[in-house]
Amino acid sequence: MYVTIPERRRVRPRPNVVIHRDQRWADRLAPVVPPRRTPADAVLDIVGLSRSVDQAAAVIAEACQSGRVRPVDIATALADRPRLRHRRLLRPILTDVAAGSHSxxxxxxxxxxxxxxxxxxxxxxxxxxxxxxxxxxxxxxxxxxxxxxxxxxxxxxxxxxxxxxxxxxxxxxxxxxxxxxxxxxxxxxxxxxxxxxxxxxxxxxxxxxxxxxxxx
Structure with a gap:
C-alpha cells in the first residue's frame, strides 16, 4: 500500500505500507471526503517510487487501462513535477498508452x-x-x-x-x-x-x- 502524507508529518512505520511525503500535499487532493490524492497524482506518486522505467510504465498502463485515470490527466499533473523520477521518459509512454497500449x-x-x-x-x-x-x-x-x-x-x-x-x-x-x-x-x-x-x-x-x- 502507498500512502502520501504532508512533508512534515510524522507517522509510525507499518508493515507493507510505503510512505511518500509531499511538500505540496494539500494542493494535490481531490475534492472529496475523507481527503485523498487525485488519481493522476496518486499514479505519479507511485511512479516516483518506481526503480525502473519499465516499472513506471507498468504503473501508468495499468492505471489507465482500469479507467480510473486518463493519460491526459497524468500528463497535466506531470507538468507540476519537474523533479519526478523518470520524468523525461514518461511523456512518450503516456502517448503510447493513449494510443491503446494497455500493459x-x-x-x-x-x-x-x-x-x-x-x-x-x-x-x-x-x-x-x-x-x-x-x-x-x-x-x-x-x-x-x-x-x-x-x-x-x-x-x-x-x-x-x-x-x-x-x-x-x-x-x-x-x-x-x-x-x-x-x-x-x-x-x-x-x-x-x-x-x-x-x-x-x-x-x-x-x-x-x-x-x-x-x-x-
Whole structure:
C-alpha cells in the first residue's frame, strides 16, 4: 500500500505500507471526503517510487487501462513535477498508452518489436465481435495477441483458443506472444511478424536493430 502524507508529518512505520511525503500535499487532493490524492497524482506518486522505467510504465498502463485515470490527466499533473523520477521518459509512454497500449508487455512490443525493426504501425485495441485485439495490422489481416500471464486456468486457455479460431474464420492470421518472447527474443518475434506481413506485401521494408538481428 502507498500512502502520501504532508512533508512534515510524522507517522509510525507499518508493515507493507510505503510512505511518500509531499511538500505540496494539500494542493494535490481531490475534492472529496475523507481527503485523498487525485488519481493522476496518486499514479505519479507511485511512479516516483518506481526503480525502473519499465516499472513506471507498468504503473501508468495499468492505471489507465482500469479507467480510473486518463493519460491526459497524468500528463497535466506531470507538468507540476519537474523533479519526478523518470520524468523525461514518461511523456512518450503516456502517448503510447493513449494510443491503446494497455500493459507493459504491449508497450515493450511497440518499442522493441515494431519500432526498432521499422515494421508498420498496428492498430491498438481494435473492437471486433465484442472483444478487442491487442494489435491488428490493417491490410495485412494479421492479429498479434500479447499476454504476460501464465494461464494455468483451463477456461482462460480455451478462451484464447476460441479467439484464435474466430480470427481464422475471419481469414485473419494470429501470432501470440508472452513476456519471455517479447523481452527475451524481440528480433525473432519481429521476423515472424514480418514474414506474415510479406505474404501480402513481398517488398515490405524492415530494418535490423543490430549486427546479429535476423530481420533483413
Amino acid at each position: 507493459l508487455l504491449e508497450l515493450r512490443y511497440l518499442r522493441d518489436v515494431e519500432r526498432r525493426h521499422g515494421l508498420p504501425t498496428g492498430v491498438r485495441q481494435r473492437a471486433v465481435e465484442g472483444e478487442f485485439t491487442d494489435v491488428f495490422y490493417a491490410g495485412f489481416e494479421l492479429v498479434v495477441e500479447l499476454d504476460g500471464r501464465f494461464h494455468l486456468v483451463p477456461n482462460r486457455r480455451w478462451r484464447d483458443l476460441d479467439r484464435d479460431n474466430r480470427a481464422t474464420l475471419r481469414a485473419e492470421a494470429t501470432l501470440r506472444y508472452g513476456w519471455i518472447d517479447i523481452t527475451g527474443r524481440p528480433c525473432e518475434a519481429a521476423l515472424q511478424v514480418l514474414r506474415v506481413l510479406r505474404r501480402t506485401q513481398p517488398d515490405l521494408k524492415a530494418k535490423p536493430c543490430g549486427p546479429s538481428c535476423p530481420v533483413r
